[in-house]
């Protein structure tokens with residue numbers, strides 16, 4: 001028997017694929033900076049400021065390790081029921097997965113393969129393009145002239161038609177520009193288009209809190225009822241402080257429900273994650289209170305940054321995209337030396353900009369105080 005040579009040539013796709021840019025962990029950063037781990041504050045991940053929701057802490061303490069020995073409920077009955085109650089979507093049209101990320105892969109692989117076209121308005125969340133490329137599809141970007149300029153949905157529709165796209169991504173509210181499409185704009189892209197359109201709405205809860213609207217006030221379900229090619233992607237990662245638990249869900253139109261149900265991984269969400277998700281969903285008031293706090297803090301942070309002469313884009317999310325007058329990367333590095341991690345961009349459309357997650361009041365104060373020191377903001 002001889003050893004197989006050149007195993008890489010046996011892979012479906014030739015050549016390397018650019019992976020999602022991995023961020024260093026708190027422990028890595030602390031070691032690199034010579035700081036204690038607790039000095040690190042992540043303003044770069046868009047996670048929920050203020051720590052876990054009280055119900056989540058309680059549920060995790062109560063979780064029985066004996067349950068880990070067995071597999072969980074492959075149908076996710078309890079989780080689907082809770083998500084159905086929270087969103088108004090029928091349970092059989094809710095496809096749970098291990099975070100929105102897993103469902104980006106599911107939606108991509110259900111729709112495209114080698115040589116198909118995926119339209120991605122940019123700048124946006126990088127996983128849409130990463131997954132499209134992994135599927136062997138061609139990514140067609142729809143750029144904005146400036147991150148502060150609204151994306152014209154007519155451009156997206158035109159390119160999708162011209163290029164015969166099978167899949168179109170819309171991120172609303174969008175990471176990193178923090179703005180959102182109105183339902184009629186989403187309809188203008190999807191209505192009558194021969195492509196699946198997925199709206200990533202993982203920041204929806206913050207948009208609702210920003211506008212003083214009730215929970216699900218910005219639900220796209222009514223739109224999905226009349227657009228059978230529209231998929232809606234949600235997650236508990238940001239809105240319910242469960243980024244580490246990995247719980248996302250895709251809401252699909254009736255005609256696609258069985259197909260997506262058949263294709264999803266049977267048990268992507270582990271038992272402890274399901275338990276904390278149920279607890280988070282059970283205490284909707286605590287989550288909404290937190291969203292309102294985040295919105296208030298966001299306005300305070302935005303006012304502080306504007307006070308330093310920075311350009312701050314209006315935000316419907318739990319982060320702000322900002323442009324300091326000086327060198328953004330140098331500012332990010334100066335903050336990093338103090339343990340404050342913000343997202344900077346090496347170049348391209350976002351060169352010169354920083355993305356800053358709104359965190360707990362004391363942490364936001366730390367950031368503003370650091371920027372007030374001449375050495376940090378210069």
Ligand SMILES: Cc1ncc(COP(=O)(O)O)c(C=O)c1O
Pocket residue numbers: 045046098099100101102125171174175200202235236237243246247248
């Ligand atoms: C727009 C968007 N979609 C999806 C995700 C990933 O969500 P999850 O943690 O549920 O996989 C993120 C995380 O930053 C995001 O910004």
